[in-house]
Amino acid sequence: NGWLSLALLAMEVSQMVTQGLWERDSMLLQLPHFTKELAKRCQENPGKNIETIFDLVEMEDDERRELLQMSDSQLLDIARFCNRFPNIDMAYEVLDGENVAAGENITLQVTLERDLDGRTEVGPVDALRYPKAKEEGWWLVVGDTKSNQLLAIKRVSLQRKAKVKLDFTAPADTGKKSYTLYFMCDSYLGCDQEYSFTVDVKDAAAFDEED
Structure with missing residues (x-):
């Protein structure tokens, strides 16, 4: 089927609806007290363009204060938002990836861990x-981007840690196959993750001979 691009678009629309922004808008406009003019100033910041929430977080405090030109209370609002913005480490592996036969199931195991930055729980979405x-x-x-196939999809709720398995079917033809793993948020722009991986699909007859 050709549902991959449509599914990803629906997820991006969910982000845009939640934040009240278009995809072309600066991600920084999710932040409290931010205007289009301030976002433009950040993007043109000498030395390093500040285009994402993570770029802003990585700045030195004095440099950020000078760039934003905000009051202490406004800067505190910014800090609260940044502390709650999802920062998630992701790892994945194809289970038994050396023994994938044509037409058989492939299992991808994904491990997720959130940096809670001292917090004990995830609060509601910050959406002004x-x-x-x-x-x-x-x-x-x-998904398979070449054929636009959606191969596996799973809804995930994540507090601190999660381990998720995704199953999909190997193609009937053998050889190295390229896939893409997407981790998509339904509420914030700029925290999605995307990884490419390959699976060497082998002839099922070879496994029968080994048996």
């Missing part, structure tokens, strides 16, 4: 333009 409280959610997706 959204009319009600919303809990953060995620999707894990495996």
Whole structure:
């Protein structure tokens, strides 16, 4: 099927609706007290362009203060948002990846761990333009970008840690096959992750001979 690009678009639309922004807008406009003019100034910052929440977090305090030109209370609001913005480490592996036969199941195991920065739990989404409280959610997706195939999809709720398995079927033809793993947020722009991986699909007859 050709559902991959459509599914990813739907996830991106969910982010845009929650934050009240278009994809072309600066991700920095999710932050409190930010204007388009300030976002532009950040993007043109001498030395290093500040385009994402993570870019802003990595700045030295005095440099950030000078760039933003905000009051202490406004800077505190910015800090609160940045502390709650999802910062998630992700690792993955194809289980028994050396023994994948054509037409058989492939299992991808994904490990997720959130940096809570001293917090004990994940609060509601920070969304200035959204009319009600919303809990953060995620999707894990495996796709074949060449054929636009959506091969596996799973909804994930993540507090601190999670281990998730995604199953999909190897193609009937053998050889090295390229896939993409997506980790998509439903609420924030700029925290999605994307990884490419390959699986060497072997002739099922070879495994029968070994048996």
